[in-house]
Amino acid sequence: MTDERDDETPVIKVTDKRRFADLEAVEAGETPASPPDDEAPQRAATGEVEEYRAHLQRLQAEFDNYRKRVLREQTTAVEMAAEPVMRRLLEVLDDFELALMHASEDVDTDRLLKGVELVYAKLTDALAAEGLERMHAEGEPFDPSLHEALMQTGDGDDEPRVAEVFRPGYTLRGRVIRPAGVRVERE
Secondary structure, three states: OOOHHHHHOOOOOOOOOOOOHHHHHHOOOOOOOOOOOHHHHHHHHHHHHHHHHHHHHHHHHHHHHHHHHHHHHHHHHHHOOOOHHHHHHHHHHHHHHHHHHHHHOOOOHHHHHHHHHHHHHOOOOOOOOHEEEHHHHHOOEEEOOOOEEEEOOOOOOOOEEEEEEEEEOEEOOOOEEEOOEEEOOOO
């Protein structure tokens, strides 16, 4: 049994033009436009991500190499900073060795003392050239940042003063590297 309504119902044909090439363009000999690609933006974004990742990896490698080079240069600079001081001290060491060698002989004590004084002067000059200075402390007001009180005398109420220096203090380029060991007196 056939239904009459099926014959009367118009047939609607739907065509998605996005999926078919333009027939007129094909008949005219032109290349049909490629169908729209939904993955193109995703592929472009993935390519950009890979490009940024590669750039970041290169930057990380360059920075790591830079950090290692700077560390190596700083280590070398620190190691070599002591070289000029050591050269000056080697001269003093040589002079001390000569003095000790001649001290074993029967030598005039005045000449030996004069030689040791010269070596001492050479040593202090070498250290002063590097910025080492001896602090003058005797008679100065007591300053705990410059002086180390090893002994205290007097019970007065006055400000404490350095009465005697047991061990000299030194500064290196203005910074205290060893405070003076002193006897403090209050009057």
